[in-house]
Amino acid sequence: MATMKGLAMLGFDKIGWIEKEVPEVGPNDALCRPLAISPCTSDVHTVWEHAIGDRHDLILGHEASAEVVEVGSLVKDFKPGDRVIIPAITPDWEAVESQAGFSQHSYGMLNGWKFSNSKDGTFAEYFHVNQADGNLAHLPDEISAADAVMLSDMVPTGFHGANLAEVAYGETVVVIGIGPVGLMAVAGTVLRGAGRVYAVGSRKRCQEVALAYGATDLVNYKDGDIVEQVKEAQHGKPVDKVILAGGGLETFDQAVRMVRPGGIVANINYLGTGEYIQIPRVEWGLGMGHIRIVGGLMPGGRKNMEYLAQVLVNKRLDVGRLLTHRFSRFEDLEEGLLLMKDKPRDLIKPVIELTS
Numbered sequence: 001m002a003t004m005k006g007l008a009m010l011g012f013d014k015i016g017w018i019e020k021e022v023p024e025v026g027p028n029d030a031l032c033r034p035l036a037i038s039p040c041t042s043d044v045h046t047v048w049e050h051a052i053g054d055r056h057d058l059i060l061g062h063e064a065s066a067e068v069v070e071v072g073s074l075v076k077d078f079k080p081g082d083r084v085i086i087p088a089i090t091p092d093w094e095a096v097e098s099q100a101g102f103s104q105h106s107y108g109m110l111n112g113w114k115f116s117n118s119k120d121g122t123f124a125e126y127f128h129v130n131q132a133d134g135n136l137a138h139l140p141d142e143i144s145a146a147d148a149v150m151l152s153d154m155v156p157t158g159f160h161g162a163n164l165a166e167v168a169y170g171e172t173v174v175v176i177g178i179g180p181v182g183l184m185a186v187a188g189t190v191l192r193g194a195g196r197v198y199a200v201g202s203r204k205r206c207q208e209v210a211l212a213y214g215a216t217d218l219v220n221y222k223d224g225d226i227v228e229q230v231k232e233a234q235h236g237k238p239v240d241k242v243i244l245a246g247g248g249l250e251t252f253d254q255a256v257r258m259v260r261p262g263g264i265v266a267n268i269n270y271l272g273t274g275e276y277i278q279i280p281r282v283e284w285g286l287g288m289g290h291i292r293i294v295g296g297l298m299p300g301g302r303k304n305m306e307y308l309a310q311v312l313v314n315k316r317l318d319v320g321r322l323l324t325h326r327f328s329r330f331e332d333l334e335e336g337l338l339l340m341k342d343k344p345r346d347l348i349k350p351v352i353e354l355t356s
């Protein structure tokens with residue numbers, strides 16, 4: 001049996017390199033080898049915040065671009081040697097939840113999230129992709145392997161926030177949290193035609209990139225209550241939409257205090273700790289304010305990836321701005337993941353673009 005190397009969660013708070021068997025490929029599946037990989041804040045929630053419970057020798061990672069190495073006998077549109085985009089979320093497309101439009105939850109809550117959750121992830125020399133025809137997307141030549149990794153999770157998650165918020169022309173939107181996910185929410189919000197866009201974060205580098213993506217106002221949560229800061233800038237007028245992409249459970253309370261009747265609070269943040277979310281009764285219109293609170297896991301799948309790739313191919317979005325720390329060796333993954341955990345102030349996103 002051939003074996004491969006991978007960076008794994010060994011248990012709570014512990015990561016390490018392990019050797020495992022190369023995964024077997026079923027008739028509809030593919031085996032891929034990464035061309036570029038990126039660690040994610042979600043990997044940090046998994047290992048160091050214990051968000052999904054204990055895991056032993058689970059290979060981490062869900063963001064990669066890749067080359068197809070092997071396909072199952074029933075795979076129609078992909079063959080060995082193809083360059084592909086790997087969505088972080090790889091649903092079971094036949095499930096009733098998928099047919100109902102919520103493929104993220106195929107066969108149960110969040111079950112579309114398989115990499116580094118219910119099976120080994122992309123931090124390996126090889127990884128398995130279920131339902132290759134539905135979940136892989138061909139990577140256009142115009143997109144580099146490093147940029148393509150941002151199509152796995154950062155672009156689809158941030159844009160999902162803008163979609164959940166149903167951002168419309170001219171609207172005023174607050175994006176709370178401007179790490180890579182929030183920055184993609186800013187970019188998606190601007191592409192959907194928002195007017196004024198407030199970006200909430202404290203790191204200067206992220207603030208600069210938020211402005212480059214089209215944010216009009218910066219709010220630093222370390223300078224005092226963000227509700228007061230936004231209200232002051234708005235001369236008391238509520239905003240149309242709030243997208244949550246950082247901070248803790250308190251952000252729901254803050255968002256409801258800022259948004260207008262009939263507005264939307266859209267969460268794409270992964271709530272790694274805490275128990276209950278509190279909603280302020282009066283500002284929620286005594287329960288009758290038509291303020292919608294929604295939250296969603298990014299949609300995966302081939303169609304979504306192919307369409308998002310066109311946003312890059314046609315130069316509507318430069319994801320290169322997110323890639324602040326670049327590495328070239330597989331072994332550098334560990335440093336990349338620890339950077340994601342420690343969040344130095346100049347970090348947005350590390351990427352490991354493999355050269356051989």
Ligand code: NDP
Pocket residue numbers: 040041042045153157176177178179180181182200201202203206221245246247248267268269270271296297298343
């Ligand atoms: P980062 O940690 O890089 O960014 C978090 C942002 O939130 C930063 O801008 C930070 O500010 C800001 N922030 C921190 N505390 C507060 C606060 N109290 N009030 C307001 N803002 C605050 O995370 P990522 O961008 O990588 O990821 C964001 C979240 O999205 C994570 O929880 C991640 O797991 C989740 N996620 C969700 C997915 C989905 O499908 N829904 C998929 C992928 C990720 P600063 O650092 O500048 O001080």
Ligand code: ZN
Pocket residue numbers: 039040041042043062063088153154
């Ligand atoms: Zn991720």
